[in-house]
Amino acid sequence: MERRGRRDKAGCEVTPTAHRSRMEVSQAFIWFTVKARQTGTVFNNLLHQIDVPLLRCAFNSLRNSKAKGVDGITKTRYGENLEANLVDLHARIHGNRYRTKPSRVIRIPKADGKLRPIAISTIEDKIVQRAVTMILETIYEPIFMDSSLGFRPKRGCHRAIHRVCHLLKDGQRPVVIDVDIEKFFNSMSHGKLMEFLKLKINDRRFLYLVGKLLRTMVREDGLDVVNEVGSPQGSIVSPILANIYLHYVLDEWFDKTGAGHYQRMVRYADDIIFCFRDEDKAQEFKLLLQKRLEDHGLKLNEEKTKIVLFDKGAHEAFHFLGFTFYWGKDREHKDCLKIKTQAERFRVKLAEIKEWLKKVRNKVSLGNIISELRMKLSGHYAYYGIETNGKTWAFYNLCLRLLFKWINRRSQKRSYSWEGFLCMLKQLPLPKPFLANKFSFAQDAFAFAI
16 A cells, blocks of 8 residues: 555554644634534635645645655745745635646556556645645544544554454454455546535635645646546645545445444545455445446456455455455464565565665665665564564565675675674664564454444
8 A cells, every 4th residue: 555644653654634733723723623523514614714824834744855846846945935935825825816836747666566656746736735634634534434544643554454353353254345446546526526525615715726736737748737537646635535535435325334233344545345244245235336436436446356255264365555364373273363464565665675775785885775774674664563474574584685685796896794794784783573563453452343
């Protein structure tokens, strides 16, 4: 699963919450957050919430390392005359003179070898996207369901993984539907999304601003193309819009028609797992799901969507958020649920380490290489360091082999024997695998209602 937004302590990406420091937002926005907790409220005048304090808060929440847009302006440069820039931006938004600039498109590799397009907005567009995101989060967080765990405050990948484990560990829901929505972020209907937004928002000017952000042009190979469908990945506002879309298309629908004691759903953005007791009901539900998605402009990826008979002792497995779920044996030779790094993700991460070592081996000092590799390994363990996942040790050992190989190719003369290499690591140690996310499958630490 490719991550969007800033990272939490466990390495999972979460969308920044709208509940900022009281020193950063206006009193009006604070009262707005209180009103938003009344779940039946329909908001008639939202655009006035986008004031200079909120724009300043949005600017401060952006990372300095954010990539530059088509105008080449960095956060640091924009901040040199911040107050004047924010006052001008505020005036243009409220005077209907704000225009988005094209988003620069780059492509990053996916685990399956394909490329994923990422849209990089200008710094000013990022500020507006962040401000709109903060408002939408405040409105929709009170009504989002517990089954939705992606890009939400105080939630994340590991909580979703934990919930799947809790639903499957007792073997009472042995039929799993592993759902993949084909090109979801590029397929959301703008018309349908606006209909959903109007259920809670009755401010035409604010909806028009959201529409501008959706229709932002993308620039690829020198051509500017208007975005007529979907919300580009990389846009700050895309995750909250995706959650709103799937809340109405999927979450509410499943809660009303499909939920039951033996039927559960876990959703992390567009990565979705359904757990059923009976295979017949699962087959029937898959057809209903396919029809439901097609009615809202979406399509199941038939190659990746599958029904898995996940009985205890079964040899079948499924993947979710970069992990493989399967049944194994514990120390007492009893069947137990286990998870490990998905093979495709393992290979991709290892290949990235290899290519990086090849690239930097002659450009930086050995100490800097070790320091950077130390951070890469720690980041890997922070996400994949889960109980029963022995592949973190395999990853560590293979990284050692790759490091030994490529530092010995810094010149024609071999730098280290294996024994000398191990002695060097005593002076410049690399972190060994650790359990960053230890939880018990026997007890639900998050107290999910199942």
